[in-house]
Amino acid sequence: MKPAPFVHHAPRTVEEAVAVLAQVGPDGKVLAGGQSLVPVLNMRLASPGHLVDVNGVAGLDTVEVTAEHVRVGALVRHAGLERHDGAAAALPLLRQAVRHVAHPAIRTRGTTVGSLAHADPAGEMPAVAVLTGAVLEVTGPRGTREVAADGFFLGPLETVLEADELVVAVRFGRLPAGTRTGFAESARRSGDYALAGVALAVSTDGNTVTGARASFVSVTPVPDVLVLTPVLAGARVGALPLDAVTEAVRAHVDPESDIHAGADYRRMLAAELTVRSLVSTTTGVREGAA
Amino acid sequence: MSQSAADPLLDITVRVNGVRRTAAAPARRLLSDFLRHDLGLTGTHVGCEHGVCGACTVLVDGEPARACLMFAVTAQAHDVTTVEGIGHDPADLDPVQQAFVECHALQCGFCTPGFVTTISAYLDEHPDPSADEAREAISGNLCRCTGYQNIVAAVLRAAELRREREGTP
Ligand SMILES: Cc1cc2nc3c(=O)[nH]c(=O)nc-3n(C[C@H](O)[C@H](O)[C@H](O)COP(=O)(O)OP(=O)(O)OC[C@H]3O[C@@H](n4cnc5c(N)ncnc54)[C@H](O)[C@@H]3O)c2cc1C
Ligand code: FES
Ligand code: FES
Numbered sequence: 001m002k003p004a005p006f007v008h009h010a011p012r013t014v015e016e017a018v019a020v021l022a023q024v025g026p027d028g029k030v031l032a033g034g035q036s037l038v039p040v041l042n043m044r045l046a047s048p049g050h051l052v053d054v055n056g057v058a059g060l061d062t063v064e065v066t067a068e069h070v071r072v073g074a075l076v077r078h079a080g081l082e083r084h085d086g087a088a089a090a091l092p093l094l095r096q097a098v099r100h101v102a103h104p105a106i107r108t109r110g111t112t113v114g115s116l117a118h119a120d121p122a123g124e125m126p127a128v129a130v131l132t133g134a135v136l137e138v139t140g141p142r143g144t145r146e147v148a149a150d151g152f153f154l155g156p157l158e159t160v161l162e163a164d165e166l167v168v169a170v171r172f173g174r175l176p177a178g179t180r181t182g183f184a185e186s187a188r189r190s191g192d193y194a195l196a197g198v199a200l201a202v203s204t205d206g207n208t209v210t211g212a213r214a215s216f217v218s219v220t221p222v223p224d225v226l227v228l229t230p231v232l233a234g235a236r237v238g239a240l241p242l243d244a245v246t247e248a249v250r251a252h253v254d255p256e257s258d259i260h261a262g263a264d265y266r267r268m269l270a271a272e273l274t275v276r277s278l279v280s281t282t283t284g285v286r287e288g289a290a
Numbered sequence: 291m292s293q294s295a296a297d298p299l300l301d302i303t304v305r306v307n308g309v310r311r312t313a314a315a316p317a318r319r320l321l322s323d324f325l326r327h328d329l330g331l332t333g334t335h336v337g338c339e340h341g342v343c344g345a346c347t348v349l350v351d352g353e354p355a356r357a358c359l360m361f362a363v364t365a366q367a368h369d370v371t372t373v374e375g376i377g378h379d380p381a382d383l384d385p386v387q388q389a390f391v392e393c394h395a396l397q398c399g400f401c402t403p404g405f406v407t408t409i410s411a412y413l414d415e416h417p418d419p420s421a422d423e424a425r426e427a428i429s430g431n432l433c434r435c436t437g438y439q440n441i442v443a444a445v446l447r448a449a450e451l452r453r454e455r456e457g458t459p
Contacts, residue, residue, distance in 0.1 A: 002323070008361070010363070031364070034360060038360070041318075043340060055367065104430065105355055105430055106341060106356065106359075189429055
């Protein structure tokens with residue numbers, strides 16, 4: 001199907017973009033990579049009267065690495081983040097996760113910030129955002145504000161963003177030195193939305209686990225962090241209490257059934273992926289599940 | 291596709307296969323329809339129009355992208371390559387096209403343009419894939435005829451042909 005008619009706006013600056021958004025109000029939508037919005041328009045699930053196409057806005061396409069964070073501008077494509085060696089070195093979880101987002105042809109256009117704004121519970125990057133304590137930089141007609149990822153997501157496809165606000169960048173927090181990360185998911189076909197997935201951050205002191213946290217894909221209504229430290233602190237690598245981890249994950253997640261998989265199966269999958277990712281992360285083996 | 295006051299026509303110029311092409315189309319014109327209807331480049335096929343089947347895949351600045359998920363107005367900033375730009379002379383096929391012929395990697399041919407563009411971009415970055423990697427590389431494209439085995443073989447054969455052609459300039 002084809003989208004309904006709309007007026008196309010092509011602002012060149014953030015100020016112009018915000019001015020147009022303010023002017024058109026709830027009848028306007030930001031168009032970034034279009035990889036979630038255009039399917040919705042093509043299927044006529046939405047027909048906004050105005051599209052504010054930010055693809056020509058200057059200065060939004062950079063990745064910056066500092067001592068504290070990796071800042072990803074609103075026009076950085078998934079593919080650009082995936083290729084960025086500095087980002088991967090500073091926060092390996094970014095590359096570990098982003099290569100699971102869709103297929104290469106989708107990653108060419110889709111933006112990492114767009115997948116946060118879209119807030120699909122099946123998205124990989126929202127899970128990474130909460131696990132790393134990310135902060136979103138938001139600009140609107142009332143000025144600029146910073147929103148923590150924990151608190152940004154209200155529900156499936158729902159965030160605290162107002163219709164006239166633009167996310168300018170996200171700052172993923174770097175993890176303390178010595179933190180190991182892992183990412184694992186399971187999908188029917190590689191590149192499809194995951195049936196379940198997990199992002200993991202584990203800290204160790206020698207052979208002993210000192211802390212562990214996880215966040216999930218496709219099995220929680222909004223991405224949130226499960227602190228596994230009470231279950232794992234003091235445990236020795238190679239002799240982790242995996243049954244207790246399984247219990248903690250099963251109690252935390254709240255999957256829904258759909259045509260692809262039932263809730264029970266997704267819950268089992270989330271726990272199993274966490275256990276496997278935990279084992280491979282702590283033994284230093286790179287996580288490679290499809 | 292009718293014109294109306296609520297859906298005015300814009301002059302849209304996109305660089306396609308190295309040539310700047312202009313046509314009048316509304317803002318809502320998808321790049322896939324712009325190529326097919328406005329420019330007459332019917333090599334780009336349209337299946338699902340929501341990014342899933344891969345039939346409409348073109349190269350945007352050399353990288354694979356879904357033409358059905360991009361508006362022609364947005365494409366004005368980019369270089370677009372369609373299957374016609376990869377090769378259109380039967381006597382001088384691109385290695386990927388040649389491999390598809392040799393390996394019998396198409397039947398009805400509906401999915402083929404999207405596979406050819408996808409594989410061509412993939413081989414630019416991964417010149418020597420294994421059979422598993424070849425399978426992974428085409429996982430974003432659907433084919434309802436072949437069962438994929440011959441397409442995987444064609445990816446490997448195309449890699450071989452590219453190396454041979456590079457060796458003998
Ligand atoms: C076949 C297919 C498979 C996919 N598989 C996956 C997958 O496995 N995992 C996954 O995570 N995603 C997947 N996606 C979605 C993809 O990751 C999208 O790129 C992403 O969700 C949205 O980013 P975008 O830049 O394309 O945003 P758009 O589609 O342009 O916008 C999406 C929404 O976010 C809003 N928005 C975008 N940017 C901003 C901004 N800067 N400020 C305010 N609002 C903004 C838009 O208004 C719109 O409501 C898939 C998509 C397709 C078509
Ligand atoms: S028509 Fe574009 S992906 Fe199917
Ligand atoms: S050859 Fe018919 S769909 Fe692929």
